[in-house]
Amino acid sequence: MNSPAAYLVPASVDEAAGALSRGNATVLAGGTDLMPQANQGVRVFRHTLININRIAELKAVSRSGDWLRIGALVSVTDLLQNSTLRGICPMLAETADHFASDQIRNAATVGGNLCNASPAGDLSPPLLALDASVEMACHRDGRLQRRSLPLDQFFLGPRRTALAENELLTAVQIPLPPPRHYGRFFKLGIRPALDIAIISVALAGVLENRKLNRVRVAFGAVAPTPLRARRAEALLEGRILDEETIRAAAQAAREEVTPITDVRASAWYRSEMVSSMMRRLLHEAAGA
Amino acid sequence: MRGPDPEPVAGPAPRTIEGASLIGQRISKLDAPDKASGRARYIHDLNLPGQLHAKIRRSDRLHARIVSIDTSRAAALPGVHVILTAQDIPQRGLGVNKDNPALKGEKVRSLRDEIAAVAAETPEIAAAAARLIEVQYEDLPAITDAAAARAPGAPLLHDNKPGNLALTFDYEHGDVALGERESDFVVEDTFRLHYVTHCCMGVSGMIAEFQPNGRLLLYSNTQVPFLHKREFAEILEMDPGDIRIIQPPIGGGFGSKLDIYPFEPICVFLARAARRPVKLVYTREEEFIASPTRQPVILTLRSGCRKDGTLTFRTCTTLHDNGAYTSWGATTPFVMMQTISSLYRLPHCRYHTDAVYTNNPYAGSFRGYGNLQATFAVEQHMDRLAEAAGMDPLSFRLKNAQDPGETSLAGLHFRTCGLKDCLRTAAERSEFPVRHRRAAAARNDGSRVKRGVGMASMLHVGGGAKIYPSDGCGTILKLDDFGRVTVMTGASEIGQGSETVIAQLVCEELGLPMSAVTVVNNDTDITPWDVGVHASRTTFIAGNAAIGAARLAREKILRAAARLAKSDVDSLDLHAGNIIRKNDGEIVMPFAKLLRALHFSEQADLVMTSFYYEPPSKHQDKTFKGDVSAAYAWATQVIEVEVDTDTGMVRLLKVTAAHDVGRVLNRLGIEGQIEGGIVMGQGYAVTEDLVIENGVCRNPAFRDYKLVTAPEIPEMDISFIETMDGEGPQGAKGVGEAPAICVAAAVANAIYNATGVRICALPYTPERVYRALHAAGAG
Incomplete structure (x- = not known):
């Protein structure tokens, strides 16, 4: 070092x-x-x-208008324990419950997890499924400027993001989920916690009469970046979650991912799990 | 096979005073407060004045001739005191085959190979200097597959080992051809057992210091201090009498510290050259890469039985990947043969092992010593044969289980044997028969998550193991004027709780509270000889030695008390720190007062006793037959699992364990040891996998080497079968290794019960299980 x-x-x-x-x-x-x-x-x-740990602004969680703003320094423990967050985005709490260990959750931050840009980063799939944007700040023309970028344009590759060298990630912004919003996260690892995902998947949308609208499907650990499965989303949009739809969406998701073989799992197993976990989450949604 | 003994051996007589016994109580470990509160000073916390720090430069080639080593840049780094290479030290091999020189000069044979070592002012300087050492290699063809190592024309790792054969083992009783002819059912499988490693929280380390009088003082984590004195003496060309080994509290051993490894003499050679104390402590990554593993094995087992379920024969062939050098892992057949030949009555048996050199890491001893591997195979075959014969797993095992007093055809004499009680107890408490039937019937019900139960039993030495010329342990007892006792024992404490149980056994004899005893167990200049912490022997052997010394002290005290109180020796007893009258419990005098009266008298005398216990076991003959242990431990575990067929994820729900432990001495200690052993077995079965690809360790960190963590630990129901072994201390047997041994086998049988798919390779990671289910069309 x-x-x-x-x-x-x-x-x-x-x-x-x-x-x-x-x-x-x-x-x-x-x-x-x-x-x-x-x-x-x-x-x-x-x-x-x-x-940056003494910048109070970065630790705040706030609601303004149709947006929820999560400061970059909000910890993973906060995602589990902050009642505002739990109420608005229970999927983030579900994710935090599978995140590393208590000690790491206390220290690890939302912004850090995104900036690390691990393909397997736990918070990326649920935030992608929540249509999150990231807010970045920098000095330009001698004064502070902020810009916002949809999260799915933020990840460029393993450990590479759209954050410029002179920029600081300051917050994650999430549009307030509409009524009947449904969100689930699933992480497959050898252990229930303190593990790096073999694959992870987040499913979100407005669930009504066994139909999902505004469907979002996002995967981790199956491509160079966390990614949205847009063809699967399109196949699901507005359709009744019957066997045929679920099978087609799971198959589409499988074709959208490009996993690798590493010490944690083979590419084949990851692909199998993408469709298998997709089916599981959709069956659960259909029964919810 | 001999019939049962005419009379069962009786346990020791109960103590006379009601409610006074410490035996079977829940006693906190003496070292627990220090360890739990972070106050224990491990070797990592020790620093000597003037101490230097060492770092080893390891090979980054699998198999290569060393062309040159240039240490000039490293030596020029400020703060570097000494750099050693092979040419600076005697070229003597370490280990079982003496094939592992501490520093490699001519060639390297694996990625962990030690090429040079640095002693410097700080660990950082030492590490930087080690990196600056420039090594030029000439690559040689590497072998990382044990089968390929045996192929004709394969490159040789060691010139004097043709065919890359490191060791072979052969065992036979009966006539397996005859056994096979008599069989109605025969099954055969090849089992593949993987690499795992000990993961001691305290990594390997040593501090070496030459004292002004020329003696060598070693602060060491070793499990075998007395054997190490001799081994160090040979390597260092010193008189073993000039070596003193002190063991600070040891952060776990599990067998990993049972052999002498290159880093240890390297540390001493550096101290000798630097004329300063030298400390060498591994990083966690180094611990994964350069400490021994459990022995990986490819094991082919063929077993048969008659229609009525009587076992007829077993033949077992194993291929042990020896790695580049030979440590204890290659000798695990000593124990594997016992399970193959003697777990259940078996008329015909043949066993063969080839241990072959490869450019992979080498294995050492590890809790269970080959028995996890052998039991994994044997206990799956017990289930397969039971199914073939149309019997349930419990009845099939009971039909073939031994009774007390029998001697197996390998010569193991089971004076006590709780196997049938273990089987019945574990089955009853887990509702095994009904759950097993129900799960098998529900296998094809289309549900995503399947449940199943599996059963496995085990046999392991429980009364020492006579491998060395002596399997004994000495104890010295010293009583002071204040009624305090110091127990000096050769037996090392490595976290297993021996210190506490030894204190307890002494207190039991002398009628003293635990607070009256101090145990000294970590200094070879003070403590009497012991062969070391291995083979589940310490409670049994060191316990008997402690009892022997305590009984001598007790006799002396009671004789003196009788003289002073002018009463009969037989009318007196020791209780709660007093000498009392047996018949009414009346206090004759306090213990401490008697000791002072004895000391400060005209015939001044102190109470100091010593006792050396050697178990009545025998060395095995050249055909590996003979009664090698003074007692044998048995156990049955029933494990219930849940298999998620979507993911292949296996979850352990409940372990119902019944262990023949002879007798419970410290209930808290034995529960902890069995629970810990089960969790270690669970890791072996389900999560732990040291991934070695082409000789390279791919996961040398806890991030990707998955130990079991708290949420995955299953519910446990542990029963103790108390067979009161006549030779054991207060009737107890060794239990250190037993609980880890049959977990993987029981999980294998449970997965089969749940899914109908038998998986002969470990670990049962989600992907392996999913693949197997997928291949079988059950996924």
Whole structure:
């Protein structure tokens, strides 16, 4: 592990963005990905380490208009315990319940989990299924600017995102789910927790009369990035969840993913599980 | 086979005072408060003044000739004191075949091979220097498949080992051809057992210091300090008397610290060259890559029985992947043969093992010592034969189970044998027969999640194992003027609870509370000889040694008390820190007062006793026959599982275990040991898999090496079958390894019961199970 030459603890997004604009910096949030990667030598600290943990704004959860705003530093434990979040997005709590261990959940942040951009990152599929956007801030023309990007355009590849070097991810924004919104997350691993997904899947939509509208299906650990299964979504949109529809959607999802073989599972098994878990979640939705 | 003994061996007589016995009580481990509160000082916490830190430079080639080693850049790094390569130390091989030099000079044979070692001011400098050592190799063809290693023309790993054969084992009784002719049903399968590793929370480590008088002081995690003195002496070309080994609290052993491994002499050679204490502690990654594994085995078993369910024969052939060097893993056939030949009555048996060199990691000893592998095969065949003969698994096993007093054709004499009680108890408490029938009937009901129960039994040494010239242990007892007792025992504490049980056995003899005893068990300059912590022997052997010393002390105290109190020795007893009259419990005098009266008298005397216990077992002959242990442990476990046919996920719901433990000494301790063993067996069966691909360990971290965690631990129902072994301390037998042994076999049988699919390879990860179900059309 190398040592950063400078260490900054900004108190505001403005200060953090200012520091980032000078370049050659590494951002520290929960550290649950950064530190093991640094210790293993797969990640090198840049000149300046910016610890953003004292920026109060980034820890806030708020509702405004039709949007829910989750600050980048909201922890995975918050997803489980914050009653506003649980009420609006129970699927995020369901996901958090399969996330690593208690200690890691306390430290790990929503923003960090997305910026790490692991294909198997636990929070990506449910946030994709919730149509989340990410808010990013930077200094441009000498002042703080913010932009928003749909999450499905954020992931560019394994460990690569659309976040520019001078940008800080500040929040995740989720459109408030409409009535009868239904969302489920499933993670397949050898253990029920403290495990990296073999595959993960999130299903969301408005469920009425055994039909799903505004269907979102998202997968983790089956492609270079977390991804939406848009053909499966199209096959499901507005249709009664009968056997034939479910089978067709599961088959479509299977054809949309491009998993690899690694130490955790083979590509074949991952593909099988994509259709198998798709079927399971859809059968559950049909019976809900 | 001999018939039952005419008279069962009686257990020890009960103590005279009602309610006074410590035996069978729930006693907290003496070391628990320190360990649970983080105050125990492990080797990682110890630092000596002037100490340097060591790092080993390992091979990054599988099989290669070393062309050159350039240490100049490393040596130039500020803070580096010593760099050693093979040319700096004597080239003596370590291990069973003496084939493993501490530093490799001529060639490397696996990725973990030690090429050079650095001692430096800090661990960071040592690590940086190790990386700066430049090694040039000339690659040789590598073999990472045991079958390929035996093929004609395969490259040789060791020039003096033709055919890459490291060791072979052969055993035979009866006539298997005759047995096969007498069989109505014959089954054969090939079982594939994988790599797992111990995952001790305390990684391997050592501190070596040469003292001004030339003696060597080692702070070591070893499980075998007295054997190590001799081994170190040979390698270091020193007098073994000049070596002192102190063991700080050991963060788990499970067999991993039973052999001498290259890092240990490397640490000493560095200390000798640097003239400073040197500390060498593994990183977790190093622990995965460079500490021994459980022995991987390809095992082909052929078994038969008659129509009425009587077993007729077994033939077993195994291929052991020896890895690049030979450690204890290659000798696991010693134990495997016992299960193949003697778990159930068996008239005809043949066994053969080839252990072959490959460029893979090598295996060491690991809790169960080959028995998990052998039992996995044998107990699946018991179910297969039962099904073939139209019998249920319980009746089939009961039909072939031994009775107390029998001697197996391998010469194991079962003075006590609780196998039938274990079978019946586990079956009854788990409702095995009805659940087994019900699950088999529901197999094809179309449900996604299947349930099933599986049964497996095991046999393991429970009274030591006479492998070395002595299987004994010494104890010295010292009583002070205040009624406190110091027990000096050769037996090491590695977390298994031996310290507590030894204290308990001494207190039981001397009528003292646990608080009166201190156990010293970690310094070869103080404690008497013991062969080491292995073979589930410590409670049995060290317990008997402690009882022997305590009884001598008791005799001496009672004789002195009788003299002083002018009464008859036989009328006195020791109870609750006092000398009492037996008939009415009246206190004659406090224990401590008597000790002072004895000490501060004209014939001044102290109570100090010693006892050496050697079990009455025998060395096996050259054909591996003979009564190698003074007692044998038995167990049956019934495991209920749930199989998700969509994912292949296997969940253990409940383990019902019945263990013949001789007698429960410390109920809390034995429950913990059995629960822990079951969880270790569960990891072997379901989650743990050290993935070795072409000689490379692919998951050297807890992220991808999956230990069982709390949520997956099943409900457990543990019964103790108390057979009161006549030779055991207070009737107890060893139980350290037993609980891990039959878990995988029971899970295998349960998966079959649930799905109708038999899977002969471990571990039962979701993908493996899903593939098997898919192939069988049951998925």
